[in-house]
Amino acid sequence: MKEKNVNLNGKTVLITGAAGFIGSHLAARLFGEFKDIKVVGFDNVNDYYDVRLKEERLEKLSAYENFIFVKGDISDKAAVDEVFAKYKPAVVVNLAAQAGVRYSIENPGAYIEANVIGFYNILEACRHSDPKVEHLVYASSSSVYGGNTKLPFSTKDQVDHPLSLYAATKKSNELFAYSYSNLYGMATTGLRFFTVYGPMGRPDMALFLFADKLLRGETIQIFNYGNCKRDFTYVDDIVTGVVNVMQSTPDEDEKGNRYKVYNIGNHNPENLMDFVDILQKELVAHGVLPEDFDFEAHRELLPMQPGDVEATFADVDDLMRDFDFKPDTDLRDGIRNFVDWYAGYVKRRDNK
Numbered sequence: 393m394k395e396k397n398v399n400l401n402g403k404t405v406l407i408t409g410a411a412g413f414i415g416s417h418l419a420a421r422l423f424g425e426f427k428d429i430k431v432v433g434f435d436n437v438n439d440y441y442d443v444r445l446k447e448e449r450l451e452k453l454s455a456y457e458n459f460i461f462v463k464g465d466i467s468d469k470a471a472v473d474e475v476f477a478k479y480k481p482a483v484v485v486n487l488a489a490q491a492g493v494r495y496s497i498e499n500p501g502a503y504i505e506a507n508v509i510g511f512y513n514i515l516e517a518c519r520h521s522d523p524k525v526e527h528l529v530y531a532s533s534s535s536v537y538g539g540n541t542k543l544p545f546s547t548k549d550q551v552d553h554p555l556s557l558y559a560a561t562k563k564s565n566e567l568f569a570y571s572y573s574n575l576y577g578m579a580t581t582g583l584r585f586f587t588v589y590g591p592m593g594r595p596d597m598a599l600f601l602f603a604d605k606l607l608r609g610e611t612i613q614i615f616n617y618g619n620c621k622r623d624f625t626y627v628d629d630i631v632t633g634v635v636n637v638m639q640s641t642p643d644e645d646e647k648g649n650r651y652k653v654y655n656i657g658n659h660n661p662e663n664l665m666d667f668v669d670i671l672q673k674e675l676v677a678h679g680v681l682p683e684d685f686d687f688e689a690h691r692e693l694l695p696m697q698p699g700d701v702e703a704t705f706a707d708v709d710d711l712m713r714d715f716d717f718k719p720d721t722d723l724r725d726g727i728r729n730f731v732d733w734y735a736g737y738v739k740r741r742d743n744k
């Protein structure tokens with residue numbers, strides 16, 4: 393077990409992407425776990441997906457007295473510098489990014505702006521911070537493993553062949569972070585998240601997307617004819633991983649750099665078809681869909697999509713060794729929790 397050397401009690405934490413799925417869960421958890429912590433949320437609340445969901449997440453966070461929200465874009469250097477100068481965060485968690493693999497095929501520019509220029513601005517702001525930011529934690533992604541076929545994916549594996557620009561920007565974040573650790577002695581930890589799901593999740597990702605389509609009576613599209621395996625990771629587990637990591641800066645490597653990358657994944661890949669079956673059962677159990685809903689008629693099996701990979705599977709040995717923790721939420725429990733939330737959310741959203 394690694395020693396905790398960053399005490400978050402009484403500190404200010406900056407979370408970029410705080411109106412997002414993972415960021416909003418993380419902010420709420422920090423208030424539950426640490427005394428007198430202040431969380432500054434920074435997010436441009438863009439319309440990549442339904443803005444009302446981001447607003448609902450922010451509304452929930454506004455209940456915490458020590459939550460401060462700043463609307464702004466990480467690709468805007470002046471706005472980033474202003475937040476750092478005003479709030480002097482002790483720890484920064486960079487989750488703001490243009491996410492999504494498929495969207496990056498159509499909209500490459502959005503990825504360069506948010507994930508490359510934006511991340512550079514965060515690095516620069518950390519570098520020039522006074523007092524110094526103690527730890528920069530940032531989101532990378534399992535997509536950096538590209539088409540690697542050696543399973544499980546280990547952080548020791550080569551990741552030089554990203555299959556999408558999204559993956560390339562995430563890998564570039566790791567490279568940028570390494571150089572800043574090396575040049576300026578910054579402590580940086582990158583986290584490769586594996587397919588995150590759960591309540592208040594992302595409408596552009598399979599679970600939410602499939603639920604919405606079925607609710608509207610549309611057909612869900614299942615790629616690679618359903619022969620896909622994903623290491624689905626429950627959001628609470630992701631947040632536990634982030635909170636553990638935030639409190640412990642990386643040990644110096646052989647070159648004296650405080651730089652580290654971890655996988656955070658469930659270490660238990662599930663078949664896409666099983667995932668769909670569980671979702672369908674839960675939608676019926678929660679009364680979102682009628683018992684006689686014809687699921688077979690609402691499924692379309694299609695070939696693989698460009699940029700997609702067949703299987704993801706996280707090696708979490710480092711996480712276990714350093715934090716005695718690995719994600720372990722059962723997919724059935726996680727999907728049930730999602731549908732529990734979704735059933736209420738769609739009533740508000742669709743005014744039914």
Ligand SMILES: NC(=O)c1ccc[n+]([C@@H]2O[C@H](COP(=O)([O-])OP(=O)(O)OC[C@H]3O[C@@H](n4cnc5c(N)ncnc54)[C@H](O)[C@@H]3O)[C@@H](O)[C@H]2O)c1
Pocket residue numbers: 408409410411412413414415434435436437438446464465466467486487488489490491492505506510531532533534584585586587588589594
């Ligand atoms: N959800 C997953 O399965 C998953 C998997 C791997 C990596 N990640 C990474 O984790 C992080 C959080 O993902 P999420 O699922 O919560 O996504 P999300 O889209 O819900 O959250 C990202 C938030 O960042 C904001 N944002 C985007 N561009 C911005 C910019 N230029 N300036 C300021 N704010 C901006 C968005 O408005 C959004 O609220 C992202 O970096 C994502 O790439 C997520």
